[in-house]
Amino acid sequence: MKHTMPKNFPVESTLGTQEIKVDDTTLRDGEQTAGVVFANTEKVRIAKLLDEIGVDQIEAGIPAMGGDERDVIEEIAHLGLRSSVLGWNRANTLDIQTSLDCGVDAIAISLATSDIHIETKLKKDRDWVLRTIRECVAYAKDKNPDVYISVNAEDASRTEIGFLVEYAKAAKEEGADRIRFCDTIGLMEPFRTYEVVKHLREESGLEVEMHTHNDFGMAVANAIAGIHGGAAWVNVTVGGLGERAGNAALEEVVMALKYIEGVDIGMDTARFREIGEYVMGAAGRQVPAWKSVIGTNMFAHESGIHADGVIKNPKTYEVFPPSEVGLERQIVVGKHSGSRALELKFGEYGIEVTKEEAAELLPRVRQMAIELKRSLFDKELIYIYNDWKAEKK
Numbered sequence: 001m002k003h004t005m006p007k008n009f010p011v012e013s014t015l016g017t018q019e020i021k022v023d024d025t026t027l028r029d030g031e032q033t034a035g036v037v038f039a040n041t042e043k044v045r046i047a048k049l050l051d052e053i054g055v056d057q058i059e060a061g062i063p064a065m066g067g068d069e070r071d072v073i074e075e076i077a078h079l080g081l082r083s084s085v086l087g088w089n090r091a092n093t094l095d096i097q098t099s100l101d102c103g104v105d106a107i108a109i110s111l112a113t114s115d116i117h118i119e120t121k122l123k124k125d126r127d128w129v130l131r132t133i134r135e136c137v138a139y140a141k142d143k144n145p146d147v148y149i150s151v152n153a154e155d156a157s158r159t160e161i162g163f164l165v166e167y168a169k170a171a172k173e174e175g176a177d178r179i180r181f182c183d184t185i186g187l188m189e190p191f192r193t194y195e196v197v198k199h200l201r202e203e204s205g206l207e208v209e210m211h212t213h214n215d216f217g218m219a220v221a222n223a224i225a226g227i228h229g230g231a232a233w234v235n236v237t238v239g240g241l242g243e244r245a246g247n248a249a250l251e252e253v254v255m256a257l258k259y260i261e262g263v264d265i266g267m268d269t270a271r272f273r274e275i276g277e278y279v280m281g282a283a284g285r286q287v288p289a290w291k292s293v294i295g296t297n298m299f300a301h302e303s304g305i306h307a308d309g310v311i312k313n314p315k316t317y318e319v320f321p322p323s324e325v326g327l328e329r330q331i332v333v334g335k336h337s338g339s340r341a342l343e344l345k346f347g348e349y350g351i352e353v354t355k356e357e358a359a360e361l362l363p364r365v366r367q368m369a370i371e372l373k374r375s376l377f378d379k380e381l382i383y384i385y386n387d388w389k390a391e392k393k
């Protein structure tokens with residue numbers, strides 16, 4: 001991991017120098033998205049891709065579901081990946097035993113900690129929650145002293161902070177390795193997240209992991225805020241896939257850490273577009289053109305001022321080069337284009353147009369783009385050029 005503060009920022013990042021580790025839950029929370037089912041071959045491929053780019057831990061699914069789900073988790077656990085492989089469990093010993101039997105090296109034990117969940121969903125009380133998490137962690141430690149244990153505080157964001165600390169301490173005493181702070185329904189904001197996570201980390205002494213949802217579009221911001229508060233782990237999904245509005249996106253968190261916070265965690269980011277396409281394809285979706293970091297529009301420039309700037313120096317309107325995430329730069333010709341982009345575009349086809357000629361062609365290009373209500377294909381540009389040329393004769 002390298003800390004290299006990006007230059008020319010008006011205010012420096014205040015992020016500390018703790019190690020930051022990424023665990024990906026595309027195969028669990030990602031697949032929990034309404035309407036998404038991965039085939040087992042796709043799950044194995046996704047696990048291998050995540051391992052290849054340097055994800056620290058892969059949340060492979062829920063062994064207690066049995067059948068295909070259990071089989072593929074066992075398969076992933078035995079692929080010999082560098083990544084840790086984690087199985088997700090409800091807080092009962094039967095679920096945990098099923099995970100351990102799959103051969104995973106890490107388990108998550110999930111239990112709700114907010115009163116609304118404890119009282120209306122579980123129909124229990126706080127004492128029961130503390131007792132249960134102690135029993136479950138102790139059970140796992142007893143069966144496999146080497147297994148890595150994450151205790152998940154479901155709905156942590158609506159949990160009374162004193163009780164959340166108590167829950168973390170109880171789990172730690174039994175040998176848990178970290179607590180997952182779950183913003184289950186995505187109602188946190190970065191400033192509150194920072195305060196709560198900092199308090200939880202300092203008071204419990206347990207490592208913290210961020211699990212954030214995007215219901216208000218703040219999943220990535222909250223994940224980063226939690227890291228500022230001392231969280232060492234960040235739980236993400238490829239493309240932000242996940243329940244409802246989704247989770248914090250792997251590629252957004254990693255690139256934000258690198259270019260906003262100046263922390264390069266050493267991941268092979270050049271494969272982000274490839275992995276995004278693969279996962280979205282497996283989920284029956286497409287990567288939207290406007291998607292942060294991996295959408296094709298990230299490096300598509302149409303407006304005259306922007307295209308001219310990027311042609312002169314890409315850094316004028318791009319934070320990082322497209323190759324860093326496996327994309328390519330495109331100068332798009334359309335309603336907002338300027339003559340500089342036209343000169344360049346025709347030049348790509350070996351057609352030399354002068355500044356004056358480009359200025360003459362520009363109104364025709366704009367008119368067609370308005371008529372068609374879109375940017376123009378390269379062929380259409382050639383037609384415009386040919387028509388214009390013929391008229392000149």
Ligand code: MN
Binds near residue numbers: 029184213243
């Ligand atoms: Mn979730």
